Amino acid sequence: MGDFASNLSLGFGVALSLQNLGLAFLGCLVGSLIGVLPGVGPIATIAMLLPITFGLDPIGALIMLAGIYYGAQYGGSTTAILVNIPGEATSVVTALDGHQMARQGRAGIALGIAAIGSFFAGTVATLVIAALGAPLTGLALIFGPTEYFSLMTMGLVFAVVLARGSILKAIAMILVGVLLSTVGTDLETGEERMTFGLPFLVDGIDFAVLAMGVFGIAEILRNLDHTETRDVVRQAIGRLLPNRDDFRHSYKPVLRGTFIGAALGILPGNGAVLGPFAAYTLEKKLAKDPRRFGQGAIEGVAGPESANNAGAQTSFIPLLTLGIPPNAVMALMVGAMTIHGIVPGPQVMTRNPDLFWGMIASMWIGNLMLLVINLPLVGMWVRLLKVPYRLMFPAILMFCCIGIYSINSLPTDVMFIAFFGLVGYMLIKFGFEPAPMLLGFVLGKLMEENLRRALILSRGDMMTFIEHPISAVLLAIAAILLIVALLPSIRKGRDEVFTE
Amino acid sequence: MKKIALALAAVAGIAATGAQAQQNYPNRPITMIVPFAAGGPTDVVARIVTDHMSRTLGQQIVIENVAGAGGTTGITRAAQSQPDGYTIMMGHMGTHGAAPALYPNLKYDPTKDFAPIGMAAGTPILIVAKKDLPASDLKGFIEYVKTNADKVNQAHAGVGSVSHTTGVLFDSIVGTKPTMVAYRGTGPALNDLMAGTVDFMTDQIVNVAPQIQGGNIKAYAIATPERSPALPNVPTTKEAGLGDYQVSAWNAVFAPKGTPNDVVAKLNDALVKALADENTKKRLLDLGGVIPSAEEQSPEGLQKLVDSEVARWTPVLQAAGAKAE
Numbered sequence: 114m115g116d117f118a119s120n121l122s123l124g125f126g127v128a129l130s131l132q133n134l135g136l137a138f139l140g141c142l143v144g145s146l147i148g149v150l151p152g153v154g155p156i157a158t159i160a161m162l163l164p165i166t167f168g169l170d171p172i173g174a175l176i177m178l179a180g181i182y183y184g185a186q187y188g189g190s191t192t193a194i195l196v197n198i199p200g201e202a203t204s205v206v207t208a209l210d211g212h213q214m215a216r217q218g219r220a221g222i223a224l225g226i227a228a229i230g231s232f233f234a235g236t237v238a239t240l241v242i243a244a245l246g247a248p249l250t251g252l253a254l255i256f257g258p259t260e261y262f263s264l265m266t267m268g269l270v271f272a273v274v275l276a277r278g279s280i281l282k283a284i285a286m287i288l289v290g291v292l293l294s295t296v297g298t299d300l301e302t303g304e305e306r307m308t309f310g311l312p313f314l315v316d317g318i319d320f321a322v323l324a325m326g327v328f329g330i331a332e333i334l335r336n337l338d339h340t341e342t343r344d345v346v347r348q349a350i351g352r353l354l355p356n357r358d359d360f361r362h363s364y365k366p367v368l369r370g371t372f373i374g375a376a377l378g379i380l381p382g383n384g385a386v387l388g389p390f391a392a393y394t395l396e397k398k399l400a401k402d403p404r405r406f407g408q409g410a411i412e413g414v415a416g417p418e419s420a421n422n423a424g425a426q427t428s429f430i431p432l433l434t435l436g437i438p439p440n441a442v443m444a445l446m447v448g449a450m451t452i453h454g455i456v457p458g459p460q461v462m463t464r465n466p467d468l469f470w471g472m473i474a475s476m477w478i479g480n481l482m483l484l485v486i487n488l489p490l491v492g493m494w495v496r497l498l499k500v501p502y503r504l505m506f507p508a509i510l511m512f513c514c515i516g517i518y519s520i521n522s523l524p525t526d527v528m529f530i531a532f533f534g535l536v537g538y539m540l541i542k543f544g545f546e547p548a549p550m551l552l553g554f555v556l557g558k559l560m561e562e563n564l565r566r567a568l569i570l571s572r573g574d575m576m577t578f579i580e581h582p583i584s585a586v587l588l589a590i591a592a593i594l595l596i597v598a599l600l601p602s603i604r605k606g607r608d609e610v611f612t613e
Numbered sequence: 614m615k616k617i618a619l620a621l622a623a624v625a626g627i628a629a630t631g632a633q634a635q636q637n638y639p640n641r642p643i644t645m646i647v648p649f650a651a652g653g654p655t656d657v658v659a660r661i662v663t664d665h666m667s668r669t670l671g672q673q674i675v676i677e678n679v680a681g682a683g684g685t686t687g688i689t690r691a692a693q694s695q696p697d698g699y700t701i702m703m704g705h706m707g708t709h710g711a712a713p714a715l716y717p718n719l720k721y722d723p724t725k726d727f728a729p730i731g732m733a734a735g736t737p738i739l740i741v742a743k744k745d746l747p748a749s750d751l752k753g754f755i756e757y758v759k760t761n762a763d764k765v766n767q768a769h770a771g772v773g774s775v776s777h778t779t780g781v782l783f784d785s786i787v788g789t790k791p792t793m794v795a796y797r798g799t800g801p802a803l804n805d806l807m808a809g810t811v812d813f814m815t816d817q818i819v820n821v822a823p824q825i826q827g828g829n830i831k832a833y834a835i836a837t838p839e840r841s842p843a844l845p846n847v848p849t850t851k852e853a854g855l856g857d858y859q860v861s862a863w864n865a866v867f868a869p870k871g872t873p874n875d876v877v878a879k880l881n882d883a884l885v886k887a888l889a890d891e892n893t894k895k896r897l898l899d900l901g902g903v904i905p906s907a908e909e910q911s912p913e914g915l916q917k918l919v920d921s922e923v924a925r926w927t928p929v930l931q932a933a934g935a936k937a938e
Contacts, residue, residue, distance in 0.1 A: 160651040160678065164660075254808040298682075300795045303715070303772030316681045435807070435829070438800045441650075447800075448652020451819065452660055454899050458823020522679045523686075562797065569794050570766060570810065 120470050121243055127471030128478050133176050136169065137475050140177035141482040144184020149191045149494070150512045154201035154321060155442050157519050158185035163449055171453040172468050176475040178449050182442065183479045186425050187231060187487060190418060191494055194223045196509055198329035202320060202386045202555050203421045205548055206393045208328060210406060210413030217409050224491045225354045226363050228484055230415045231422035234371040235480030238426035241375055242433075243473050254435075256380050258566035259577050263587035264380070265560040268387045269553065270591040271394045273598060280598070283549045286540075290553025291560075293318055300562055301569075313525035322526050323554060325513055326533020327540065327547040333506050334538040354488070359411055366396050366416035374420030378427030378439075385424030385440065386555055389417035426476055432457055433469060638698055638876050639672040645866075646694075646702040648687025650680045654736060654819050654900075658864045659703040661896045662733045665887035670879070674701075683773035684708040685716055692721040696871035701730065701880065705864045710922030711778045714930035724923055728877050729915035730866040731884045735903035737837040738779045738860045739847065741821050741830050742813035743806055751833040751853035758789050758813070765791040768802040768811040775862045776802065776816040778926065779836075781933045783815050786857050806830055817862050818843065818901035836860045843901045861903065865915050877912060885910050 127133065143165075147158045162181050166174035186203075193204040194211035207227065214223040256264070273283055296307045297317025308314035355363070373395065374388035396416040397406045406413050429446075431439045435458070438444040450457050455465065462469045497505075517526045537547055571577035579585045647659045656678065663674040679687030684707055691702035707715075709723040721727075740751065748754040758765050767784070769777040776799060784790060794811050796802035799820045805811050807829045818835070822843050825832045834853040835841055850858045866884055868877060887893050888904055897904060908914040 163651060164676075254804070257805055257808055257810040298772070300771055300797060301793075312682070312686075316686075431804070435804070435824075437804050437807075444798065444800060445650070445652040448657055451654075451657050451900060454896060456819065456823050456900070458827055461823075522677055523681070562795075566794055566796075569792060572792075 117244055120466075121474065123466065124243075124470030124472075124474030127172060127467050128176065128474035133173055133471070133475065134478065136173045136177040137180045137478050138482050138486075140180020141184040141479055142486055144181035144186075145188050145191075145483070145486055145490070146184075147181075148185030148188020150188075150516055154189050155182055155185040156201070156445060157321075157516060158182075158188070159442065159445050159449070161519060163445075163452075166449070166453075171450075171455050172471050174453050175450065175455075175468065175472050176479075178446065179472060179475060180479045180482065182446070183235070183422075183425070183476075183483050184486075186422065187228065187483055190227050190231075190421070191224060191487075194227065194414070195220060195494060195497065196329065197332040198509070198513070199324050202324070202551070203389050203424065205324065205328075205551050206389045206417040207414060207421070209393070209548060210408075210410050212332075213407065213409035214411065214414065219409065219411075220495045221491050222355045222359055222411065223414050224494060225488065226359060226411055226415050227418040228487045228491070229355070230363065230367040230370065230419040232480050232484045233367050234374060234419035234421075234423035235426055235483075236477060237371050238375050238378070238423045239473060239477040239480070241427060242430055242476070243470075255583065257581075258563040258570060259581045260583045260587065261380075262560060262563040262567050263578060263581075263584040263591070264387070265556045265563065267587050267591040267594070268390065268556050269560070270594045270598075271387070271390050271552075273549075273595070279544075282545050286545055286547070286550040287553035290550035290555075291557030293323065293550075294554045294557030295561065301565055313523065313529075317558075318529070318554075319526060320551075320555065322517060322529045323533055324551055325517060326530040327537030327550065329509070329513055330530055330534025331537025331541055331547070333509060334534060335541055336502060337506065354491070355411075362411050363415035366392070366412040367419045369395060370416035370419030370421075371423045374423030375427045377420075378424030379430050380439065385421075385428045388420035388424040390552060392416040392420035422480075429476070433461065433472070638879060639670050641699065642673045642675050643670070643698070644677050644700050645674050646687050646691040646700065647676050647678050648680065648684035648691075648702065648704075648708055649678065651676075651678045654817055654862070655684075655703055655705050655864055657819075657900065658734045658736075658897070658902065661893060662866075662884065662887050665890050665893045666880075666883040669883040669886045683712065683715065685712055685719060685721075688712075689720045691867075692726050692869050694869055696728070696869040696873075698868060698872050698876035698880065701866055701868045703733070703864055704867045706862045706922065707773060707775060707778065709865070709867070709919050711773065711926040711930060713923055714927040715773045715778075723919050724916075726870050727867040727919075728870055728872040729912045729919065730868055730877060730880045731911060732863055732865040732905040732909040732915050732918065733884065733888070734897050734900075735837075735861040735863045735905060735909075736817045736819060737835050737841055737901065737903060738775070738815055738862060739818055739821055739825075739835050739844075740783065740813065740815050740833045740850075740858075741806070741825065742833060743809045743811070744829060744831050745809060746812060746831070748833075751848070751850070751855055754813075754833050755787050755789075755855070758787065758791060762789055762791060765789075765813070766794050766811040767791040768794050768796060768806055768814040770796055770799045770802050770816070774799075776814055778930065779815045779860050779862070782860060782926075782929050783858060785929050785932060786855070803830075822901050834858075837903065841901055841903075842898070863905075863918070865918070867915075881910075881912055 143162060144158055159181055166177050189201050189204045190207050193199040193208040194215050197208050197212040199205045199208050211223045269287060296314055298315055299306050305315060370392040373392045377388040378385040393413055393416060396412045397403045400412060428439050428443055431437045432443045432446060438447050447457050513530060514527050517530055540547055567577055578588060645659060645663055647656050649655045659676055667674045679690055688702060688704060688708045691700060694700035712719055748757045767780055769780050771777060799816060802814060803824060806814060818841060824830045825844060832847045834850045835847050836850045836858050840849055850856060888910060894904055
């Protein structure tokens, strides 16, 4: 414990220097401002802003990059709530209830609770990293392909439970998502699958392209169908900050979301994507009246947003202690660190303790900055909704195009968001939910790869999934969840939701 | 915006006589296409080298990451751009060595479609294994892999990646065929190597050095003529008895074919100056990189390297039945 305190004080000593405080603030601010552009998620933001950190010393640069990351992450939630465009996989669920809240004139509250929930989750996650970072690395190592496949299976069952309305339609959408994820070069053999010989499909479909299309562009098309609902949003801005009643509804989801997100964030192979989905499902199951979900329930924003931020933070654990990036954003952070002459790995903690602990302390400071920057900005973001829609939608469209182009510099990506926009619009018209499809897309790829990897390692023996204890437990949970979801009484409840 | 700039440049090229246009080269920012995502080993090398090159040239070199299809998407685009010196690229062992064997429909020929500028950095390849593998040296390891061929799992970061091609080369030299397990990127592959789920892999020093220093995995040999100062205890493949296994994931600067000779000379001069700069050198060495020899830094030396690399990789990869399309 004495170690813990002295380490943290070393860290805060580094992070609280005037220069580093300034850099954390600047990083969060710039990250928030760029990240709030629709379709520009953390990866694009960090890649764009990477060069501005070149002139700094390594610690300052990393503190600023971490700030940019949190800022962009929060910016992604802002667009999810305001314009229904999730910046990345983890803010898909935020869009479900967050955007409904915005349509009801509660955008400020949704943004406020997202910021407050994120701050709380960030604080807890920082302490988790500081206290348990080193011992927890073991967790990343016991999750091999077998365990990971089972975890993803459980995730897909979550997706079924998560879906609103017809369970049949939900399963259909999940399967379409899984199918879309198989487009592209096969990882094991290098063969092209379902690319129709088109060169731009060789690397598969980009998540950002799919999400921006079926959520963002489709939303714009739908809004242009009937402009009058949009006017209601404009006129009734309502309160900007959550009141006591909102807090009463949110504090438990925030606690639960933090726990789930922090735990899943440590896992390798982007376990953090499951956090918000799991938190949302849990809240919906625990709610007295699950029907409010999807209609603007504040729990549906508070839980997933906390999980999102806790996961964003704890996914630094494998990076800082093992030197292994668990997802694409962290891989970019590795690059950023190596450019500054620090190769992440187990030796960083002992060789550069000031950098290691300084960065951990700056995580908390970054979260505080985020709150300081964003609470006053909530009013400004919400006022954006007042801009007449005929002016707003061309701007959103333009930013979507710029955002998507900036990721890979491929014109075909821009064409693709238009295509998926039309697909998404048709899905909405026919009453299909795009969210399960996106989850199927994200999990499908991971699931297939880990399934094949596990079977290659076991030389084709299916029993491997039951012989590994963690895998067996996860599969059992999935089976139980599925049975519960399919029980007649609950299905009746579902049908009610659908007819309502 | 870039299209407009290119169009203007094309018009300018027609209007002015070639020599005049080149005399004041460069008079606007230069784009360097890096065919991989920001943050990867090639991107890092590109950013370190162009940082100094920009100062020599007096114009900013802007990095544009065009990722996809093992780097061939970006290189295809760069190869087809105006050969005026304002679009250059950072190629590597994969895009300018292994690609013809891996991508039968490749739209460029690494040996013919480029004006080589010079090699920027070599990244040594290491043979690494899980830490509790019984063999204590490379000889013992090869023995182990051969006798347990049905049990051994070899990890790599996806078909066409450096760890895949260098791994296939290792297997063909040793004469073994372990089970290949593909991962999406080096990170997850290393994770499972550390956990002992897979047995061994071959990869670039920048990726594996921290794990070797931290004692999470063990290294049997480094595939360069000399030991690396970053890992002084790891023997070279020659010392360890496998001298045929010499391989490096090199990065080199290319311009499209047809780029005027004096522009190539100016770019090469800037590259050579960058690689002579102590600070740039130190940053590359810190990554475990090797500074190219004077010959490798020259356009002629690079052309030779590309020719020999294509000739070397094509039979090895075709024999292994590896292709990415």
